[in-house]
Amino acid sequence: MPSATPKQLAQRKAFGARVRQLRLAAGLSQEELAHxxxxxxxxxxxxxxxxxxxxxxxxxxxxxxxxCSPVDLFVR
Structure with missing residues (x-):
C-alpha cells in the first residue's frame, strides 16, 4: 500500500487536532469518547x-x- 503524502498526513493531523479540541470542550476523556x-x-x-x-x-x-455535525470535525 502506498504511503500517505505530506498533504494527506497534514490533513489527518488537522482532523485529529479538531477531534481532540471538541472532545476536550465536551469534557470527555479519550476513553469516554471511544465508549x-x-x-x-x-x-x-x-x-x-x-x-x-x-x-x-x-x-x-x-x-x-x-x-456536533460531522462537518464540525473538519478545520475551517
Missing amino acids: RAELDRSYVGQVERGERNISLDNIYRLADAVQ
Missing part, C-alpha cells in the same frame, strides 16, 4: 494524533459522540 462512539480507545488516540485514515462511518460516530 460513546463505540470505538476502541487506542483507535481514538491514533485518530487524534493523525495516524489513521478515518472512515466516513467513524467520522459520523465521533460527531454523534461529541454532539
Whole structure:
C-alpha cells in the first residue's frame, strides 16, 4: 500500500487536532469518547494524533459522540 503524502498526513493531523479540541470542550476523556462512539480507545488516540485514515462511518460516530455535525470535525 502506498504511503500517505505530506498533504494527506497534514490533513489527518488537522482532523485529529479538531477531534481532540471538541472532545476536550465536551469534557470527555479519550476513553469516554471511544465508549460513546463505540470505538476502541487506542483507535481514538491514533485518530487524534493523525495516524489513521478515518472512515466516513467513524467520522459520523465521533460527531454523534461529541454532539456536533460531522462537518464540525473538519478545520475551517
